[in-house]
Amino acid sequence: MTSTQHVPVLIVGGGLVGLSAALFLEYHGVPFVLIEKRTGGSTLPRSRGVHTRTVELFRQLGIENRVQQAAATALKAGRFGGAMRGASLATAERLDLANFMKSLENPEPSPSTFCFLPQAQLEPILTELARERGGDLRFGVELCEFEAAADGVVATLRDQSGTVSTLRADYLIAADGAGSPIRQALGITGWELPPTHHYLNVFVRADLTEVLDGRTFSQCEIVNDTVRALVLTKNNTDEWSFHLEYDPARTDLTDYPVQRCAELVRAAIGVPDIAVEVLARTAWDTGVFVADEYRRDRVFLVGDAAHRHAPWGGYGANTGIADAHNLIWKLASVLSGTAGPALLDTYQAERRPRAIVAAEQARLGTEFTTRYGIETPDNAADLARQLSTNTVMSRYRYDSTAVLGARPGAPHVDLLTGQAGTRVPHLWIDSSQRISTVDLPGPGFAVLVTGASAAWRDAVAEAHWETGIDITVHALPAGEWAARTGLPEGGALLVRPDGFVAGRSDEDLYPSTLTAALRRINGVLPSDTTLLGAAVGA
Template identity: 35%
Template sequence: MLLDHLRSFGTARVAMGIEVVGLDGRSDDVQVTLRDVETGETRIVHARYLIAADGARSTIRDALGIAMRGPGRLSQAIGTEFRAPLWDLLGGRRYCIYAVTHPDAAGVFVPAGRGDRWVYGVEHDLAQEPAPRLTKEQSARLIRLGIGLTDLEPRVDRIGTFTFAAQLADRWREGAAFLVGDAAHQITPRGGTGMNTAIQSAYDLGWKLAWVLRGWAGPQLLDTYEAERRPVAAHNVARSADPHGGARLAAHELPADLGGRIPHVWLPSRANAVSTLDLLGPGLTLFTTDPSASWQRAASSIPGPPLVVRNLDAITARGMGIPHGGALLARPDGAPAGWWPSRTEPDAALRHAIRALPTPSEAVDRSAEGASAR
């Protein structure tokens, strides 16, 4: 789905079976050596910016000489891929993870694809004991014990191990190269936030790069990527290192996960469900209930990034914490960039909020940029 979406822009080229084998980075141009895995042929590409999304063992991070900090071998999980007809046993109790607490077979069963394909994961605390090497027969015996069916005959396809690491890269940027995802922050599977954090970091860097490349913001905006995302990653890394981190109360973790994003509120009287989050655009979005259209008039006359005004009904606005006649300005990621009560002077308020964003030295012509953004 993501590949189709990327290709739909028509401007992105996707190359498969290609690996990065070398890097020469300067602040205004990155030179990357690519190798075709099949033919061994190499070629060099130049890029204005480089995003290293190459995972925990990032080649690019190593080439940039950026170290990881934190425990690299907390514990080890043994994952057994197997096939067995478990859905009949589970009936209507369909979940994405089944935890088993049997003292001799504690672990998790995770559905892994269509049909009867499953993964059975068992964690071993490396401080206490080395992880054993299991044969297929030993794995099948543990699976039987965990499931509670003595006559089950699971077909074990593969047994693999995975080491838990909870680490942060020393820095996430070197000139024009940025680290994202596991390359920047390695999070153990406890609590299941590794990919969530990776996607959020990629989204943060993505809209900021887009703003800079479109001339909507100055390059200083890119410095806010690590400043804003590092505390969240550090929190999730630390939580995942805690053996009980996956069981923390959701209410305590929401500030890290959603981090002050504007509230999700369903809009009324729409055939298809539309959330306030769906109203965010690639530029700034101003939510208001102002019947006099004074925010609308101010928004269309102020220089800066594209700004779309969304007029809300009183109840939706109430759900978002916007007082009658007031307004809320949000970034593409839903982080508020301004919040105002009624009887605010819109022109001065918006100018102040937009000036607080790292903007390019020359004001942007919103009418032209806004049209392309929409």
């Protein structure tokens, strides 16, 4: 047994969410150790689409270009998108997605764009970036046990050689997947819905260029006498995921050896003698789980450890990365001493409702035609409840208890206009279109002022002196910014490090109350403290 190492944060799990958490911690200057029992990344494509909001988060880290460059080469041929269905890939026909495409119109303005990059390709990039930036990543190391106390967590680790060590962390982030041994050890329960389908995800190499003859798609539903399957593209030429439906009451993974999987894949393709190489396979289902608690003392759940649901809509990994982004700036603030422990309570209050929305939207996509917005005699109710991806991922508003000056309202807005609790609106602020208003907050707070900013600059200087909180002030040209936010000359938005508006000058935020507002947001003052009273008493 070696001596006990101390680190501010221990991350357990080296998938997309754990690696993103590592990069967010590095961005905020927080030392960490990440452990992952696997020796390498995922071999299955799993998550494929990186939502625009997630790309914005990567942009804040300065890695957007690296990710987009990789995405540009992910598809070997053709384009990504569309849907087909039929008795086989050889005979499948493209569906009319007019209604679906209409739902993608008028996306929320952003400096970033959606990209297609399967998890098997994105994970190595995030791993390399985290190591380049000095991250302590330990693959092939597993968590044997942990003891959580009020002042930290003591973890027992074991590497592949059998060497056991202990590590003491101020906080533990559980990014250890849907089965989350950490969550189970803590006895955290959750909201559950039973699965509607069970699948074998069979990742194969098979050259389908001749079979498809120029047809491209994102998903293709196959139903014939031999197999029911959903086919997802990885590179549009010779790497594909075949999700083979099965009945767990009759069979399990052991009943599907490689040879049988290859035969079922050929049946789905519709070419009995085509060469098929099975690269990996795993079982999964469409069951829903959202943890009742996202935090237990010094332990936090993120990603699949906190919420699990069907992949329809691509909300799983993207929601999980947003979890980490929300949590990390708060941990960094508490560790630096500029925030009180109460700030960490807002993590669950803000992120758990987002997981429920994502799970509900994914559930609505269970039926293939409904998933793509195609009307049938039976799906009118489900279609009416569907939300656009932009709405779910970008146009949401955090609960009023977690932000300054917010008024109770709907959880989603039609357009981001600087409403308290929403992501700051995007506008380009230079002629080269390289700097957006979205780029201004982080790693500290930001005050975005419409026009003249002298009063706010003085207030920001005083607030930083009084609280130690990093905060910058930016004077934006009135014109379009005033039109977008509804703020007059001299009006301002107070924006958190994660890009969410925490207060508006037309909703009880003034230069004279800025210091008190920051203290309240950061959990130093009680949430029910009036800003005027706090300012007078400061």
